[in-house]
Amino acid sequence: VMASMAHLQKEKLRLQEELLEVQEKLTARENDELSLSLQLQGQVETLKEKLLEQAQEISRLRSELGGTDAEKHRDLLAAENERLRQEMKACEGELRELRWQQQQAPCCDCPHLQENAGLQEQLSQLQREAEETRAKLVELDLEVQQKTNRLAEVELRLKDSLAERAEEEERLSRRLRDSQETIASLKSQPQQIKYIIKTVEVESTKAKQALCETQSRNQYLQEQVGMQKQVLKEMEQQLQSSQKTEAKLRAQIMMYEAELERAHGQMLEEMQAMEEEKNRAIEEAFSRAQVEMKAVHENLAGVRTNLLTLQPALRTLTHDYNSLKRQVRDFPLLLQETLRSARAEISQAIEEVHSTNRELLRKYRRELQLRKKCHNELVRLKGNIRVSGRVRPITKEDGEGPEAANAVTFDADDDAVLHLLHKGKQVSFELDKVFPPQASQEEVFQEVQALVTSCIDGYNVCIFAYGQTGAGKTYTMEGTAANPGINQRALQLLFSEVRGKAADWDYTITVSAAEIYNEALRDLLGKEPQEKLEIKLCPDGSGQLYVPGLTEFRVQSVEDINKVFEFGHVKRVTECTNLNEHSSRSHALLIVTVRGLDRSTGLRTTGKLNLVDLAGSERVGRSGAEGSRLREAQHINKSLSALGDVIYALRSRQGHVPFRNSKLTYLLQDSLSGDSKTLMMVQVSPAEKNTSETLCSLKFAERVRSVELGPVSRKAELGSWPSQEHLEGDSPGSAAPPGRGHASPSPGQLSSRSASIRRKLHTSG
Ligand code: ADP
Numbered sequence: 001v002m003a004s005m006a007h008l009q010k011e012k013l014r015l016q017e018e019l020l021e022v023q024e025k026l027t028a029r030e031n032d033e034l035s036l037s038l039q040l041q042g043q044v045e046t047l048k049e050k051l052l053e054q055a056q057e058i059s060r061l062r063s064e065l066g067g068t069d070a071e072k073h074r075d076l077l078a079a080e081n082e083r084l085r086q087e088m089k090a091c092e093g094e095l096r097e098l099r100w101q102q103q104q105a106p107c108c109d110c111p112h113l114q115e116n117a118g119l120q121e122q123l124s125q126l127q128r129e130a131e132e133t134r135a136k137l138v139e140l141d142l143e144v145q146q147k148t149n150r151l152a153e154v155e156l157r158l159k160d161s162l163a164e165r166a167e168e169e170e171r172l173s174r175r176l177r178d179s180q181e182t183i184a185s186l187k188s189q190p191q192q193i194k195y196i197i198k199t200v201e202v203e204s205t206k207a208k209q210a211l212c213e214t215q216s217r218n219q220y221l222q223e224q225v226g227m228q229k230q231v232l233k234e235m236e237q238q239l240q241s242s243q244k245t246e247a248k249l250r251a252q253i254m255m256y257e258a259e260l261e262r263a264h265g266q267m268l269e270e271m272q273a274m275e276e277e278k279n280r281a282i283e284e285a286f287s288r289a290q291v292e293m294k295a296v297h298e299n300l301a302g303v304r305t306n307l308l309t310l311q312p313a314l315r316t317l318t319h320d321y322n323s324l325k326r327q328v329r330d331f332p333l334l335l336q337e338t339l340r341s342a343r344a345e346i347s348q349a350i351e352e353v354h355s356t357n358r359e360l361l362r363k364y365r366r367e368l369q370l371r372k373k374c375h376n377e378l379v380r381l382k383g384n385i386r387v388s389g390r391v392r393p394i395t396k397e398d399g400e401g402p403e404a405a406n407a408v409t410f411d412a413d414d415d416a417v418l419h420l421l422h423k424g425k426q427v428s429f430e431l432d433k434v435f436p437p438q439a440s441q442e443e444v445f446q447e448v449q450a451l452v453t454s455c456i457d458g459y460n461v462c463i464f465a466y467g468q469t470g471a472g473k474t475y476t477m478e479g480t481a482a483n484p485g486i487n488q489r490a491l492q493l494l495f496s497e498v499r500g501k502a503a504d505w506d507y508t509i510t511v512s513a514a515e516i517y518n519e520a521l522r523d524l525l526g527k528e529p530q531e532k533l534e535i536k537l538c539p540d541g542s543g544q545l546y547v548p549g550l551t552e553f554r555v556q557s558v559e560d561i562n563k564v565f566e567f568g569h570v571k572r573v574t575e576c577t578n579l580n581e582h583s584s585r586s587h588a589l590l591i592v593t594v595r596g597l598d599r600s601t602g603l604r605t606t607g608k609l610n611l612v613d614l615a616g617s618e619r620v621g622r623s624g625a626e627g628s629r630l631r632e633a634q635h636i637n638k639s640l641s642a643l644g645d646v647i648y649a650l651r652s653r654q655g656h657v658p659f660r661n662s663k664l665t666y667l668l669q670d671s672l673s674g675d676s677k678t679l680m681m682v683q684v685s686p687a688e689k690n691t692s693e694t695l696c697s698l699k700f701a702e703r704v705r706s707v708e709l710g711p712v713s714r715k716a717e718l719g720s721w722p723s724q725e726h727l728e729g730d731s732p733g734s735a736a737p738p739g740r741g742h743a744s745p746s747p748g749q750l751s752s753r754s755a756s757i758r759r760k761l762h763t764s765g
């Protein structure tokens with residue numbers, strides 16, 4: 001049953017875990033989707049970046065491809081190769097282009113650059129030289145011009161002077177002729193003249209004057225002729241010098257012309273050389289340009305192939321990008337879809353879990369009932385009466401020395417066995433359970449917990465604390481404020497259990513407190529504590545007993561119980577001068593009644609929990625007590641014996657149970673018979689000085705417990721319970737019931753017991 005319970009519990013836990021798992025999965029999936037979307041966005045980002053890079057690369061390549069313009073230009077220039085100047089210019093342009101390209105291109109350390117620079121320099125030098133030569137030529141030209149001009153001038157002057165001279169000559173020759181004619185004429189006419197002269201002389205002075213005049217004129221003319229001759233001579237000289245100068249000039253001109261020719265030839269040569277140089281330079285530049293062009297072409301081809309290889313990559317990238325974009329676009333839809341499906345799944349799962357829960361609850365209820373049945377059966381098989389022992393620790397009150405020495409030892413493997421050293425002999429006892437001194441109140445309560453809970457199910461329960469005064473009965477039942485005993489813990493447990501069942505059940509818990517002193521029952525919570533209460537049969541014929549006038553307090557919380565306990569205590573304190581003395585001589589009862597009503601079925605249950613702190617079990621009678629002490633002792637002895645008898649009769653399932661032999665058993669009759677459950681907690685002191693009483697208590701406990709169960713023992717054990725006085729035998733075996741030589745169980749006894757249980761199981765089906 002426990003296993004199945006545990007299994008069910010496990011299953012329930014598992015289902016809850018599953019539910020949690022499903023929820024976790026959902027959150028995980030949501031997280032996943034979120035992270036996926038983030039990842040996709042990141043991928044899109046990187047793809048965009050790549051695209052940008054590609055575009056840049058393409059544009060760069062395109063700009064590089066732009067070089068074809070230069071190529072065309074160059075082609076054009078090649079066609080116009082004759083026009084050297086233009087070509088040179090083109091070449092220079094090309095060179096510039098190339099230099100730019102080289103600057104653009106990563107190959108900065110190209111040797112062509114330096115070569116180019118050298119050539120450029122040479123070219124410029126040559127150009128300079130050509131310029132100089134040209135300038136010189138122009139200068140020479142100018143000089144030649146000047147000289148020719150001067151020559152022309154001189155020639156002109158010469159011509160002029162020649163013409164002048166010719167004119168003069170002509171004039172002079174004419175005059176000469178004239179003069180000669182005149183002279184001739186004159187010669188031919190000398191008589192005449194003489195005559196004339198004579199005539200003149202004869203005739204007049206006038207002729208003489210004219211002769212004079214003519215003579216002066218002749219003289220003058222002769223002078224003139226001389227002068228003219230001189231001039232002529234001069235002229236001739238001048239002509240000669242002119243002619244000389246002319247020859248000189250001519251030679252000079254010739255020289256100049258030769259020089260000019262030479263210069264011209266030189267210039268032509270130089271020009272030729274320069275041209276050749278230029279051609280060579282151009283060719284070189286051209287070839288270099290071609291090589292570079294080739295390299296550029298190769299580069300271009302590489303770039304083209306690169307581009308070609310890049311294009312598919314770009315295509316795939318764009319494709320990827322598009323697909324990703326699609327995915328991203330579709331993602332919210334997908335997410336919604338997934339979320340919807342997940343939600344549906346979860347709701348389905350929850351529904352399933354709910355249904356399983358319902359099913360489980362149903363099963364659980366069924367199992368609960370089964371468990372209750374089984375538990376009862378188990379308890380019945382184990383016997384409804386359990387006997388436990390509790391050994392208190394050695395306290396200050398035990399004093400010091402050998403008297404306070406510990407006389408009780410335990411079995412390490414078996415928590416039901418206890419050894420007592422009495423008068424040098426070790427006696428072993430076996431109970432249902434033994435609590436060593438170090439056992440806490442909580443541990444003790446654990447043992448009785450099941451009994452307390454069964455009270456809620458409508459069972460009657462009795463828990464007794466038995467033992468000599470000072471063995472810890474009150475400690476076990478009431479405990480201290482800091483460490484409460486069974487009473488308070490039981491009520492606390494009842495409260496919590498009732499609260500747990502509040503959904504289906506209504507419960508009322510009431511408490512009464514009473515004491516039995518000298519066979520008189522008194523209400524500890526009533527207004528008249530001295531009043532002796534009577535126990536009566538219920539008039540309804542149900543056979544139930546009740547105590548008219550016994551006060552009942554309804555309690556709902558721990559505070560309520562504390563108030564009730566305090567109230568009861570105060571009563572007891574005010575009533576008695578010596579509380580401990582009195583309390584050890586009376587039985588104190590706490591009666592808790594739990595009444596339940598199942599709201600759904602209307603079923604009513606009533607369970608009673610009787611918590612009894614019995615009077616001290618020590619044998620006062622033997623020590624020759626008298627008067628009231630003797631009466632007390634007799635009453636206690638009687639009531640404890642009666643309790644022993646009753647429990648013995650119950651445990652051996654005798655037909656007659658002597659409940660009426662004492663007030664205590666009579667009062668607890670309905671809580672001891674039938675399905676009721678009883679726990680006897682036998683308290684013992686471990687001190688050496690108490691061993692005799694301890695031995696008595698343990699014997700009582702073992703005898704109560706050792707009653708055989710089942711029909712065989714029922715028939716066999718019809719003898720009466722030995723009276724309390726008979727327990728006083730000091731030797732352990734003397735008062736033992738037949739068949740029980742010593743306290744510890746032998747294998748044979750164990751097997752006979754298990755056989756009886758098996759029989760029991762068999763008969764109960
Ligand atoms: P009884 O009621 O049987 O006369 P008490 O309960 O008054 O005995 O206990 C006697 C003394 O021993 C008290 O001082 C109590 O505190 C102490 N005592 C009893 N049992 C224990 C225990 N398990 N642990 C500690 N002290 C205990």
Ligand code: MG
Pocket residue numbers: 470473474475583584613
């Ligand atoms: Mg006490």
